[in-house]
Amino acid sequence: MEPLTEHRPVNGPVVYGLLRLVRVSAARQEALRASLVEYCRSHELQLSGVFTDRHSTSEPESAAFTGLLDVLVLPDVYGVVAPTLSHLGPKAMAAARTRHIERTGARLLLARRTHTAPRPTGLCRVPSHHRHPGSARVLDAES
Template identity: 60%
Template sequence: MEPVTEHRRVNGPVVYGFLRLVKASTARQTALTRALTEYCRQHELLLSGIFTDRAAGAGDLSPAFTGLLDVLALPDAYGVVLPAVSHLGPRAIAAARQERIGVTGTRVLFVRGPRLHRPSGPRRSPASGSAVRCPRADCAAALHAEP
């Protein structure tokens, strides 16, 4: 009987990282690169390279993003992995970039998903007065609802 894939060395889907690091330190770049690497390891993805955008005013077609689009057009490309949606740039540029990635037919994966609007600070339980952290934005209303 053949062993299951968890017992064999297999290459995961091929992904490429993308970082937008305008005015970022070397330590931040190292930490974000480690985060992408660890995410890919946990999800059995093959991180084949990381493109780094350092240009603030390059628009949606910076040299790094153009390189990313080129490799996403390769037949074995599965997608792009980013620390967060903010690494695609400001909202207008991020929207254009997501559309361009979508045209390639590959996936966009975020290490940390988009943030939901949450009130700042911990919520207090009305009964006990102790701090309660809400895992979802909609639980705050449930904590303060009358029985």
């Protein structure tokens, strides 16, 4: 007799982390990385890697972000997790990067919302493994 599904190890949806760590202490870097790991653990997501921007730039393209976009088109990748929207860069850059992520069909999940960030509309409460280009939604820890 086969064990019930609840008794089998099941991998959660695959996500990749994104951190923007410009002039940040080693302790802060570790705390941010740990926050992504904990968020993924508590939401049953499989954190497969973390891409880190370490240089300040005004352009949306960077080695870390380009690498992130490359893995988002792989099969079975659910989305991107970041501590806050600011990890995508300043407002204009974050908006451009969000559009790039949306074009891959991946979800953008935020571990923490800032008080100034508007609450996203149309939150998806149950992860869907079926992605459609242009259907990305920003999800937060309250969803």
